[in-house]
Amino acid sequence: MTSPARIDVHHHVIPPAYRRLLADRGLDAGGWALPDWDKGSTLAMMDTQGIATGVVSVSAPGVHLGDDREARTLARSVNEYVAELVKDHPDRFGQFASIPLPDVEGSIAEAAYALDELHADGVVLMSNAEGRYLGDPAFEPLWAELDARAAVVFIHPTETAMPMLPGIPAPVIDFTFDTTRTAVQMTLNGVMSRHTRMKVILSHAGGFLPYAAHRVAIAAQMIKPDLTTDGVLNDLRRFYFDTALSASPTALPSLQAFAAPGHILYGSDWPFATIPVGSYFNTHLDGYQNWQPGQLHAVNRGNAEALFPRLARA
Template sequence: MTEPPARIDVHEHAIPPAYRQFLADRGLDSGGWPVPAWDRDSAVAMMDAQGIATGVLSVSAPGVHFGDDAEARALAREVNEYVAEAVKDRPDRFGLFASIPLPDVDGAVAEAAYALDELHADGVVLMANAHGRYLGDPAFEPLWAELDARGAVVFVHPAELQMPMIPGIPAPVVDFTFDTTRTAVHMALNGVMSRHTRMKVILSHAGGFLPYVAHRVAVAASLAQPERHTVDGVLTDLKRFSFDTALSGSPTALPSLLAFAEPGHVLYGSDWPFAPAEAGAYFNGHLDGYEGWRPGELDAVGRGNAEVLFPRLARA
């Protein structure tokens, strides 16, 4: 008898029709990466094939804010309500990370409250930079206070850097990992993670290269600003993050990630449909075949750790 899908995918994307049309009308893509086809049925088919019970859906880069606050608020509301309907129809298969229109702080706070209270979103998604402003920006403090007060789950997804792409190399190939690392360090060194300990923050793609450079960051920060930072203090704040395995379940990334992440802080991610099925199969094979798992750890990454963050998805 075939076992039912078990994984909870915290890095799965939705592309609502209105959002696709919005991007197409403006000639936009995801950092030089084409916007793929998506619909609910194809999402469920992919999930069945890859052993995923539930995908927590989010809108990927470039996000919902393109310079006009009113337009961004309307677009965020439209995509959030669309995905919320998918969750309402299939709560067992889908979840919602609601889009938030940063750098419009007032709009971001209002949409977070609406999505969490009225749409019953499972959390929110933030782009790692909002038009070049990283998430440790002091101006974003009202949003962090709101999310922390609610104990919200925050999914941080990279976006295109505010600098030219390397010719011929789309941003998802390498720049996205830098963007995630940069915003995580910015959040930690500016005190976001130490001030707001009730919220849970998931970093995409194993945190970029944060696990690999975390000790360098901690030592260098303590040398640059000894009046503000200690090695242990910086490491403590960096270890507050959780990490997904999207495009990162590899023989070289997993040892660094698992050596750094706190127990319970690694979660399964696919990055579908921007990462096609063959990419998912490649990384799932390495994830399942990795020989360094401790007893029960692979199952925890696949499901158990996410059940702690999303109690409604917990199985009896």
């Protein structure tokens, strides 16, 4: 194990009340059954995988299940549960607070409560909210609030607005597409250029964004002539990228070639990714031959310390 001190920015929690509600509604994570989760098993996994701290978040479908009032209540319940987990184990856990988008007013209020009162390390957004992607102009007040707070924002994919392929749950392929789709819309609609204080992490190495970034930058000028190739690429490089399910021999070269220095972060996707799955990708991450000196340590820990100063070690 190269690093016994990883900071895992793609690490999920499934609070019991949240699990019961999803079960009652017949909901899952995009056609993927919710795995078991408990604190003891999570800490044991972290120890075997060299993870010092997991910055936890709720995965798809998030906390907005169709009703704004219910979503506000559910977000508060989830966030207070996780805050207690962090309070009990501040060195082992961090918190991305859930907010009830597309309810913009409720999302701003919950983000303020979570960041100011619960001292969350950031917030998590699903890649789309009832089919509306995160570059939607209606969400601009939320971005302005998060930018004013220099917040760390973790974007996690959810089901696309399109039907799933028959027999193929959304996490297999649709999640990567949805992450790419929302990141491109955010960039071309100016979210990333207007709001430069916040830091935005994309799941799963940004979907296929690193691979397609130059295509996006060139093609975008055909519909928005005021854009430039360098301008679009610079805005796309403002994103951070986690390695969850993506530290592979084919994905790592593209990610390394595209991401800005310091913008690659370790991710496990626990518990949706089991220990054998995590070990598979960790082996490729640690064994990748093209890291620059110090870069693997930065991916495992150092880059996250810059985003979350409270987790930095002397």
